[in-house]
Amino acid sequence: KGLIPEVQTFNILVNGLCKMGCVSDADGLVKVMISKGYFPDIFTFNILIHGYSTQLKIENALEILDVMLDNGVDPDVYTYNSLLNGLCKTSKYEDVMETYKTMVEKGC
Template sequence: MFTISDTFPVSFNNFTGVIPKEIWYLKELEVLILGRNNFEVLINAYYKTKKVEAAMNLFREIRHKGLTPNVVVCNTVMQGLFSAESYLSAREVFDEMQAAGIKPNFHTYCIMLDGLCKIGKVHEAMQLFHSMEADGVDLHISMYNIILDGLFQQSLP
């Protein structure tokens, strides 16, 4: 059975953090070529272990590698940032992805609406919801549920 025994501190190309030593050894042997999907998995792992700065460094590394993050990578980053209560950074990623021509999908909008409502920015979530409606985004019942839940939570003492 394969298990990750411990981590290895690394610093390369503006990335500083820790990664499992097995991945480091593979990278050293140039067996592991980080592509978009590998970045998404590692970024998600960093967020789940509360290593927000390491995740953001890795997210920035994508562009240094000549890759463009896709909507799944951006969604992972925004979800992690909201979980870490970094609203401004999540909003910045959302705005940057749109400026780069990366079209938000259903999950992107749900992440943004849910994140905004959970941090008490229901008014901003409502503005986003109305702009989605005006832009012709196919609104799903789960989006309405997120907004209704946010409004309900806001009305509680």
């Protein structure tokens, strides 16, 4: 029968894939996770956003943020820090300021 994984188990796998640089594979695993009835938590989203931001794939990171917001998961200071880091490294300064203002408005 085997063990039934929990969201935390998926988060460990997603984190490991991201640390190996396999962020798109981690993103795919999250899609499998959702298809099996497990909904990502703030940690899942933060892992993916950090992974994409580290790889300078900021558009992907922003897409994850949109999914997060659409599903009622509020970003935290870690979410915004990862985004700000990626936006700065990709020279998207207007987006940096907009994201920073949003972060302050939300009290992060």
